[in-house]
Amino acid sequence: MSAGSEAPSPDGLAGRRRQAAHNDLAILDAAREVFLADPKAPVSAVAKRAGVGISALYRRYPGKEDLLRTLCHDGLLRYVEEAERAVAEPDGWLALSRFLQRVVDADVHSLTVHLAGTFTPTPEMGRDAERAGELATALVERARATGRLRRDAVTQDIGLVLEGCAAIRVPDGERTRQLRRRFLALLIGSLEQDGGDPLPGPPPQAGELNWRWRRQG
Amino acid sequence: MSAGSEAPSPDGLAGRRRQAAHNDLAILDAAREVFLADPKAPVSAVAKRAGVGISALYRRYPGKEDLLRTLCHDGLLRYVEEAERAVAEPDGWLALSRFLQRVVDADVHSLTVHLAGTFTPTPEMGRDAERAGELATALVERARATGRLRRDAVTQDIGLVLEGCAAIRVPDGERTRQLRRRFLALLIGSLEQDGGDPLPGPPPQAGELNWRWRRQG
DNA sequence: GCAGAGCGGAATGATCCGTTCCAGTGCTAA
DNA sequence: TTAGCACTGGAACGGATCATTCCGCTCTGC
Numbered sequence: 179m180s181a182g183s184e185a186p187s188p189d190g191l192a193g194r195r196r197q198a199a200h201n202d203l204a205i206l207d208a209a210r211e212v213f214l215a216d217p218k219a220p221v222s223a224v225a226k227r228a229g230v231g232i233s234a235l236y237r238r239y240p241g242k243e244d245l246l247r248t249l250c251h252d253g254l255l256r257y258v259e260e261a262e263r264a265v266a267e268p269d270g271w272l273a274l275s276r277f278l279q280r281v282v283d284a285d286v287h288s289l290t291v292h293l294a295g296t297f298t299p300t301p302e303m304g305r306d307a308e309r310a311g312e313l314a315t316a317l318v319e320r321a322r323a324t325g326r327l328r329r330d331a332v333t334q335d336i337g338l339v340l341e342g343c344a345a346i347r348v349p350d351g352e353r354t355r356q357l358r359r360r361f362l363a364l365l366i367g368s369l370e371q372d373g374g375d376p377l378p379g380p381p382p383q384a385g386e387l388n389w390r391w392r393r394q395g
Numbered sequence: 396m397s398a399g400s401e402a403p404s405p406d407g408l409a410g411r412r413r414q415a416a417h418n419d420l421a422i423l424d425a426a427r428e429v430f431l432a433d434p435k436a437p438v439s440a441v442a443k444r445a446g447v448g449i450s451a452l453y454r455r456y457p458g459k460e461d462l463l464r465t466l467c468h469d470g471l472l473r474y475v476e477e478a479e480r481a482v483a484e485p486d487g488w489l490a491l492s493r494f495l496q497r498v499v500d501a502d503v504h505s506l507t508v509h510l511a512g513t514f515t516p517t518p519e520m521g522r523d524a525e526r527a528g529e530l531a532t533a534l535v536e537r538a539r540a541t542g543r544l545r546r547d548a549v550t551q552d553i554g555l556v557l558e559g560c561a562a563i564r565v566p567d568g569e570r571t572r573q574l575r576r577r578f579l580a581l582l583i584g585s586l587e588q589d590g591g592d593p594l595p596g597p598p599p600q601a602g603e604l605n606w607r608w609r610r611q612g
Numbered sequence: 613g614c615a616g617a618g619c620g621g622a623a624t625g626a627t628c629c630g631t632t633c634c635a636g637t638g639c640t641a642a
Numbered sequence: 643t644t645a646g647c648a649c650t651g652g653a654a655c656g657g658a659t660c661a662t663t664c665c666g667c668t669c670t671g672c
Contacts, residue, residue, distance in 0.1 A: 198649065218435070220629055231651035232631085242630065338563060338578050345562030346555060349606055356596040357603075361555050363594050368585035377580050379573040386574075389566055412670085415618065437660055448620035449662085459661065617670080624663075632655075639648085 204228040205235055209249055214288050217296060221245075243297040250297070253289030254306050257281060261313035270320035271327065275366050277317055278339060282358050287340040294390040307391075311384070328372040334382035339365050341387060421445040422452055426466055428568075431505050434513060438462075460514040467514070470506025471523050474498060478530035487537035488544065492583050494534055495556060499575050504557040511607040524608070528601070545589045551599035556582050558604060 208228035212219045221242050225232045239245040264277035281287060290307075314336050321327040342365065346358045368374075425445035429436045438459050442449045456462040481494035498504060507524075531553050538544040559582065563575045585591075 201650090221631085222629075225651095233633095233650055233652080236631070237649070335577075335581075338574065338581075341562050342559035342578060345558050348603060353603075357555065357599055360552075360594050360596045360598070361559060363592065364552075364555075364585040365581055367588060367591045368581040370591070371584060371588050374584045374587070375580065377577050379577050381577065382574055386565060386570075412617095418618090438662085439660075442620095450619050450621080450664095453662070454618070614672090615670105617668105619668080620666100622663105622665090624661105626660090626662100628657105628659080630655105630657090633653090635651100635653105637648105637650080640646085642644090642646105 201228070201230055201234050202238065204230065205238060206249070206252075209245055210289070213246065213249060213293060214285060217292055246293055247297045247300070247303075250290055250293045251300075251303055251306070253286045253293075254303060254310060256284060257286050257290060258306060258310050258313065260284070260286075261310065261317065265313060265316055265320070270317075270322075270324040271370075274317045274321035274327070278336070278362060278366065279359070281340060282343045282362050283355055285344065287344040291341070291388070291390060292344070294388070299391065307388075326370055328369055328377075330377045330381075331369055332381040334384060334387065335369070337387040338382060339369075418445070418447055418451050419455065421447065422455060423466070423469075426462055427506070430463065430466060430510060431502060432564075434509055463510055464514045464517070464520075467507055467510045468517075468520055468523070470503045470510075471520060471527060473501060474503045474507060475523060475527050475530065477501070477503070478527065478534065482530060482533055482537070487534075487539075487541040488587075491534045491538035491544070495553070495579060495583065496576070498557060499560045499579050500572060502561065504561040508558070508605070508607060509561070511605070516608065524605075543587050545586055545594075547594045547598075548586055549598040551601060551604065552586070554604040555599055556586075 205224065205228045209224045212224045212227050221235065222232060224245070225235050228235075235245070239248070260277055260280050264273045264280075267273035267276065311333075315333045318327070318331070318333045318336065322329075322331075339362070343358045343362050346354065346361050348354050348357065422441065422445045426441045429441045429444050438452065439449060441462070442452050445452075452462070456465070477494055477497050481490045481497075484490035484493065528550075532550045535544070535548070535550045535553065539546075539548075556579070560575045560579050563571065563578050565571050565574065
């Protein structure tokens, strides 16, 4: 990990090291794309998409499960990061709506929810998930305090919204983002309006939408 | 198929024939449950859920693909049926909103969309799908004529709504229905309101959300 | 009683996929 | 220059999964 004495390069690495560092990213990116499209995709598909051999992958992760776990944990951290950025926003309503927008854009929900059940989580992930829940509750309560959030919406409705948006998917990634924004706009519009009929049925409970975390798939 | 001379029974069949007729339904019901939960589920899972042996299933369908196709076609017919019932409704707005409610309740969308790509469709299915599209357009236009539908909503937004609702899923089937109704209420509320910001991005195009029908999965 | 429709579930054969293994490549350090 | 090795591509292996077939049994219908 020392700077070394080899020839310099744009990012401070050269030759094989540079290639290896590049592969680190390429593999993670490819894994994200592939496993988001199909959580049951084979490892070889990831290697092919990344343009590397299988060895390059197995040198970095002891097994498929570890790759999945890393991917999911990254997504969870991203969620927490966006949530923390959002709570710093002064306007409680914009904090919530922009948070939803960013999380949907980054496709973080599929990462954290649809991949669950394909690996056994670490204790640290449990703590991060708990933190994510707290932040979400804080966002909803601040949004409620502004008076713009409809009164019968609860924290767990965020889960419904994210789950719904994540389901919108077409082959083209950019188009997927556009359609999701349209769909999210529909949902946010309804979360804001307070005039219509009350939402039916018991609201979603804590953990009810995270059932995949509990079974080993 | 004759009435036969065997002992009568509530539905006009007796003994083995009666059992077989019962299995017909049990297998279809089980297949619907199992493949809705996991489109890649093995055939043996269907047999187990139906409480029959694998033979009972292969006696009725030449192969897995035929079972999937039948299931999907049934769903499509159900969709068309509900749409036809809806266009008979005098109030154009209620026609659309109740149609959505019924289709979501029956989980028809998962059947027709998520199962596509697991089999090669028949020409008849193509015709029925076209008919379904026409009916959906008619429903949207009648809803628009009432003035209650937001002006920037298009027919294909129905696809977005159904796709989103179908994504809501928890292990318990009845609870799933409750949560979907809540989510659908959010969406319908926003489809009705016309005050807020316009929906962003190009609206979904015809066939854009049916891409699974085109590739062989 | 008998022929056979209908059935349960084991057996089969093919496919898929995670993981390991090995030989090649070209930095790196002395 | 050159030995050593980090890193890699991809073939090979072995286990698991699954669609489908097959066989022997039961019980109906005549």
